[in-house]
Amino acid sequence: MRFPQKKQSAADYIRSELLIREGEGGTLAYFLALFFLLGLGLALGRGSANALFLKHFGVAYLPHVYLALSLCLGLSSLGYAALADRIAPEKLFAGMAAVFAAVLVIIWVLMRTGATDLAFPIYLVNFGVISEVVLLHATLYFGANFDGDQVKRLLPLALAGIQAGELSGGLVLAGLSVLMPMKDVLLLWVTICAASVALIIWRHRRYGNSPYTHPPRRGSGALRAAADQLVQGLRFARQSDLLRYSSYGVLFMVIAVFTLSYSVMTIYAANFHTETELGIIFGLTTFVGGAVTLLAQIFFSGKLLQRFGVRRMNLVFPLTTLASFAGLILSFTLPSALLAAFNQSVIMPAIRNPSRNLLFQALPDYMQGRARALSLVLVLPLGILTAGVLLQLLRLGNADWMLPATGTLAALAYLVYSAKTNRAYLGAVLSTMAEKLYIPREHMGALDTRRDRELFELLARGAAHADEQISITYAKVLMDAFPAEAPRIVLERLQSAGLRTRDQLIRLVVPKLPETEKTVLHDYLRTSDPHQQATILDILFVARDAVARSHVRVCLESDNPRLTACGILGVHCYNELELMDEATRRWNQLLRGAQSPSLLAGLDLLRRRPDETMFDAAAKLLVHPEDRVKRAALLGLAQFASVDAATLTPLIGTLLHAEDHTVRMAAVQCALQLAAGECRKHCHQALEDRHPRVVQAALEVLKQLDGKDFVATSLDWLDANEGSPRAQCAMVELLLKQPVPSGRLEAFVRSRLGAAMQIAGALRLVEKACKQAQGQKSMELLALALRESLGRIVALALTALEGLEDRQLVRTVRAGLASRDARQEARAFEALEDLGARDIAAALRVIFGRGGVRERGSVEAAGPSLGTISDVVDYFAQGRDAWLQDCASFARRGLMKGAA
Numbered sequence: 001m002r003f004p005q006k007k008q009s010a011a012d013y014i015r016s017e018l019l020i021r022e023g024e025g026g027t028l029a030y031f032l033a034l035f036f037l038l039g040l041g042l043a044l045g046r047g048s049a050n051a052l053f054l055k056h057f058g059v060a061y062l063p064h065v066y067l068a069l070s071l072c073l074g075l076s077s078l079g080y081a082a083l084a085d086r087i088a089p090e091k092l093f094a095g096m097a098a099v100f101a102a103v104l105v106i107i108w109v110l111m112r113t114g115a116t117d118l119a120f121p122i123y124l125v126n127f128g129v130i131s132e133v134v135l136l137h138a139t140l141y142f143g144a145n146f147d148g149d150q151v152k153r154l155l156p157l158a159l160a161g162i163q164a165g166e167l168s169g170g171l172v173l174a175g176l177s178v179l180m181p182m183k184d185v186l187l188l189w190v191t192i193c194a195a196s197v198a199l200i201i202w203r204h205r206r207y208g209n210s211p212y213t214h215p216p217r218r219g220s221g222a223l224r225a226a227a228d229q230l231v232q233g234l235r236f237a238r239q240s241d242l243l244r245y246s247s248y249g250v251l252f253m254v255i256a257v258f259t260l261s262y263s264v265m266t267i268y269a270a271n272f273h274t275e276t277e278l279g280i281i282f283g284l285t286t287f288v289g290g291a292v293t294l295l296a297q298i299f300f301s302g303k304l305l306q307r308f309g310v311r312r313m314n315l316v317f318p319l320t321t322l323a324s325f326a327g328l329i330l331s332f333t334l335p336s337a338l339l340a341a342f343n344q345s346v347i348m349p350a351i352r353n354p355s356r357n358l359l360f361q362a363l364p365d366y367m368q369g370r371a372r373a374l375s376l377v378l379v380l381p382l383g384i385l386t387a388g389v390l391l392q393l394l395r396l397g398n399a400d401w402m403l404p405a406t407g408t409l410a411a412l413a414y415l416v417y418s419a420k421t422n423r424a425y426l427g428a429v430l431s432t433m434a435e436k437l438y439i440p441r442e443h444m445g446a447l448d449t450r451r452d453r454e455l456f457e458l459l460a461r462g463a464a465h466a467d468e469q470i471s472i473t474y475a476k477v478l479m480d481a482f483p484a485e486a487p488r489i490v491l492e493r494l495q496s497a498g499l500r501t502r503d504q505l506i507r508l509v510v511p512k513l514p515e516t517e518k519t520v521l522h523d524y525l526r527t528s529d530p531h532q533q534a535t536i537l538d539i540l541f542v543a544r545d546a547v548a549r550s551h552v553r554v555c556l557e558s559d560n561p562r563l564t565a566c567g568i569l570g571v572h573c574y575n576e577l578e579l580m581d582e583a584t585r586r587w588n589q590l591l592r593g594a595q596s597p598s599l600l601a602g603l604d605l606l607r608r609r610p611d612e613t614m615f616d617a618a619a620k621l622l623v624h625p626e627d628r629v630k631r632a633a634l635l636g637l638a639q640f641a642s643v644d645a646a647t648l649t650p651l652i653g654t655l656l657h658a659e660d661h662t663v664r665m666a667a668v669q670c671a672l673q674l675a676a677g678e679c680r681k682h683c684h685q686a687l688e689d690r691h692p693r694v695v696q697a698a699l700e701v702l703k704q705l706d707g708k709d710f711v712a713t714s715l716d717w718l719d720a721n722e723g724s725p726r727a728q729c730a731m732v733e734l735l736l737k738q739p740v741p742s743g744r745l746e747a748f749v750r751s752r753l754g755a756a757m758q759i760a761g762a763l764r765l766v767e768k769a770c771k772q773a774q775g776q777k778s779m780e781l782l783a784l785a786l787r788e789s790l791g792r793i794v795a796l797a798l799t800a801l802e803g804l805e806d807r808q809l810v811r812t813v814r815a816g817l818a819s820r821d822a823r824q825e826a827r828a829f830e831a832l833e834d835l836g837a838r839d840i841a842a843a844l845r846v847i848f849g850r851g852g853v854r855e856r857g858s859v860e861a862a863g864p865s866l867g868t869i870s871d872v873v874d875y876f877a878q879g880r881d882a883w884l885q886d887c888a889s890f891a892r893r894g895l896m897k898g899a900a
Contacts, residue, residue: 006470027145028154030160030203031346034196038138039165040172041192042131047173048185049127050265052111056120059269062262063395065121065386069128074381076129080137089141089210095198096137101193108186123186131381138162144210150826163291170287177276189848217777226431241424247379247415249318252410254383257348257391260340262391263328266403267337285341293344310355311422317343318415325411328404328432384444423612456482460489470499475508483512503532509540534562541570549574556582560592561601567578572609584613591617601631606636615640622651626658638673646675656682661691668697672704679705687727695727699734715744719751724881725792729799736803745803752797753843759790760847764873766891769869778887778894782873785887793817794847801840818845 024229033179053065064250083092143151143160174300204210238562272281304313317881324340394402403479405596459481462474478486486617494502537555540548552574557566564586570576571583590602591614599621606614614636623631631657634655639646652674655667666684671682686698706713714731723731761784770779802810816828825848832841868874876888 023145024150024154029372030199031142031158032164034199035138035158035161036165036273037192037196037199038134039162039167041165041189041196042135042162043166043169044173044185044192045127045130047170049124051122051177052182053124054265054269056117059262059265060395062265062416063119063388064390065124065265066258066384067130067389068121069125070383070388071613073129073132073384075379075383076133080133088135089144090204091140093134093137094197096134096756097193097196097200100126100134102185102191103686104540106184108190111183111186135162139411141210144212146212167287167291170284174280174284174287175282190266192627212890236488242421245417245424249414249421250388251383252417253318253321254496255387256325256407256410256414257344258384258387259391259403259410260321260324260344261326262387263403263407264337264341264344267332267334269335269818270543276777285338285345288342292342304351307845310466311425312349313355314418314422315415316355317347318418320347322408323413325404329408332404350574374842381485441657456485459764463489464493468498471497471503472501475505479508479512487512503535506532506535512808530558530560530563533559534566537563537566538569541566541573544573552576553579556586559804561593561595561598564590565605567599568605587611589616591621596626596629598625598634603629603632603636606851607639608634610636610639610641611844612640612642617645619644619647619651622648622655627658627663630658631653631660631663631666634663634670638666638670640673649674649678652682656744661689661694664689664691665694665697668701669696672701676705684723684727687723687730695730699730703734711738711740715740715748718748719744721751721755721834721880725752725796729792729796732796732800732803736799740803744801748798749797749804750839752793752800753840753847756790756793756797756847756864757843759793760849762786762876763790765866765869765872777890778891779869782876783889784874785884789881789884790847794844817848831854 015355021655052060080096087095106118107123107126110116117389139159140157142155147152160722170186173185174190184336190191199839268281320343324336324343327336327339330336344378390406391403394406456478457472459478463478463486465471465474475486475493476488478489487509490505494505494509513815534555537548537551541552549570552567552570555563555570556579557565568583568587573577576583587605588604590598590605593599595600602614603621604617606618618633618636621629622637624630624633632654648670652671654665655663656665656671658664668683668686672680673679673684683698683702683705689698690696702714704711714735718728718731721728725750763783766779766783766786770783792819798810798814798817813832817825829841829845832838832844873892876884877892879885
């Protein structure tokens with residue numbers, strides 16, 4: 001079914017088309033206005049700075065400007081990095097705008113007074129610094145007000161504000177080039193900076209600080225802290241393939257882009273000679289580029305990122321840059337220059353910048369600032385410096401093809417590292433989620449115990465500890481890790497251990513002892529109590545030790561139940577025919593004794609050596625008042641080859657509701673003796689048990705019952721939706737250990753997500769009713785029950801998804817969705833989409849209230865249409881879930897009372 005749709009207004013339709021959701025419009029409008037002012041100023045600055053420099057200095061000096069820009073950008077970026085974590089992003093944005101305005105005023109005075117011609121290259125360098133630092137901080141500021149999923153949808157639209165400003169700035173610049181001196185454009189840019197500061201102050205006085213920003217750090221040593229951030233970024237780049245490859249990609253991108261820009265400037269300088277002509281061409285290209293970019297960012301960028309994902313879109317700009325250089329190689333003329341300028345002014349802001357910023361979202365939150373510092377302070381200046389040196393060398397040659405050929409090599413390297421960045425992206429998303437959510441790594445690799453002598457010595461000292469509980473704990477780990485050497489250590493500890501501890505250590509070490517060394521047990525018989533003697537003789541009898549055979553008759557005649565049972569075992573192990581009748585008589589005495597020790601000893605023996613002649617005696621003990629006796633009787637009867645099912649069926653049905661979970665677990669195991677249908681009914685009932693060991697026992701019995709048909713039978717049960725989500729989840733977890741048809745599993749995932757979508761829609765209606773106080777208390781209870789059911793069904797669907805995708809990845813996604821952290825949820829959706837499970841991710845977005853109608857994909861909500869709160873209450877009051885039935889019935893009474 002589809003959720004009922006209201007008739008959309010024009011505003012709703014526009015918001016739907018632009019992927020804007022409820023509650024996001026006000027903040028987005030603010031950023032559109034701020035970014036418009038930013039783009040307007042940048043357009044005026046770019047055109048006027050380039051025009052003034054080409055007019056007064058010429059393109060030949062452009063490589064010198066690049067060299068100066070690399071130095072200034074590195075120093076200013078270091079200062080920015082020093083302040084970025086210490087000042088709230090809105091305050092830093094306003095402060096930078098004020099500082100840049102003051103610098104522009106000084107440069108304008110120098111130009112107007114003619115104090116120095118260096119004012120023109122200084123202006124161009126100043127523009128380069130402003131454009132990089134402010135644009136970077138703008139996206140950081142935007143990210144501090146939205147979570148990762150919102151950034152992915154809304155950042156391209158917000159950046160359209162910059163393009164709208166640049167479009168307007170291009171028109172203004174083209175007009176002003178005729179009406180006024182180009183130098184006076186600086187004053188207009190100053191005015192725009194002042195307006196930006198006023199807008200920021202108004203916004204945050206009214207609405208408070210950015211919600212996703214950390215409290216600013218205080219203290220001195222800001223530059224040192226920034227240097228530390230740079231060092232930490234470099235260290236993190238060694239561990240993070242994403243950061244390392246993306247940094248290399250940025251380096252080669254900068255070389256390619258500045259080479260492309262120099263080529264375009266060279267062609268412009270050859271075709272336009274006056275300040276007015278240059279102002280007009282820069283204004284018109286900015287206008288056209290801004291108009292196309294604006295349309296792309298409003299209507300296409302966000303949808304392309306949603307449709308194709310970050311990784312594919314990350315390859316677009318490297319490919320278009322290669323195409324631009326190919327055009328310049330074929331024809332180093334104005335049309336090729338205009339196409340190359342289009343690549344920089346449209347593709348870069350509309351496609352490359354949003355995808356680049358989304359790549360940063362995959363890094364840990366605490367590392368994103370350091371990664372940006374690495375890019376700003378080191379990678380970007382290094383790329384500009386390299387480009388400046390290369391261009392200075394290329395000026396010595398006269399061939400036009402040398403510039404685009406050099407740029408082509410840089411663009412190829414950029415493409416290669418962009419592809420490597422894409423391969424590292426998904427791993428970075430999962431690693432960040434795992435670190436944030438404290439998910440342990442499951443595949444850490446096997447421990448090389450043969451060489452880890454330090455670990456062996458540590459465990460050996462623990463096994464020799466004076467505290468016997470500590471000793472036993474360490475001994476267990478030692479036996480597992482070092483099975484060849486551990487017995488020697490444990491046997492040494494036996495000599496000083498108390499009787500109870502000695503018994504546990506003997507049970508622990510004997511299975512790992514070679515047969516030739518088991519004779520050491522004879523030494524402990526003389527100093528042991530009856531309980532430990534029974535333990536030792538049990539082991540020796542099973543091993544058919546020749547020396548121990550003489551103890552069989554003594555044990556059989558003992559008054560101690562454990563020793564008696566041990567003697568009966570010895571008779572069967574050594575096949576003592578003359579003692580068989582006596583052994584049978586003593587065994588019957590144990591099972592018909594009045595004391596629990598006698599009964600437990602006889603039943604334990606029955607579990608190890610099933611004897612159908614003892615069935616009646618054991619069956620009578622199923623109604624014994626002590627739980628441990630009932631449990632032992634069930635475990636003994638479970639070993640029989642054939643039993644009287646008519647006697648056991650009602651008893652097992654009763655014991656499945658016992659208070660003690662060990663009794664319930666034993667009853668499930670004994671149910672295998674019943675008819676197949678009766679056994680399956682009891683096991684499905686046990687799958688709903690509150691104790692996980694009972695559930696696990698039921699699964700194992702079902703697996704034995706169905707044999708090779710277990711997978712098909714279990715899938716049919718899941719498709720029938722008979723059990724609760726918790727029971728189904730347990731079944732799915734066991735199924736994932738078997739080969740399961742992927743088609744059946746995928747259909748199950750979709751069906752569960754469809755059910756979850758229906759509950760999510762119902763939950764929204766109930767939550768709305770809670771706000772309207774319609775039977776509020778009963779509605780709150782129903783909302784709580786629906787929320788709990790929704791969580792279980794989503795967990796079930798994602799558990800089943802583990803059989804279709806990488807298990808560790810899906811578990812990380814589950815943790816991200818369960819974290820209630822908006823950024824982790826966004827990363828989880830991103831991870832699913834990168835796996836190719838876009839329709840599943842879309843369904844989960846709807847379930848979590850993070851998606852719209854246009855994003856639902858192919859997964860549809862299950863069940864009938866629930867358009868009103870009455871529909872919801874009636875539907876769940878008649879459903880299979882007993883708890884939801886009760887809650888819905890209670891809510892119905894609340895509605896009726898409210899109506900009355």
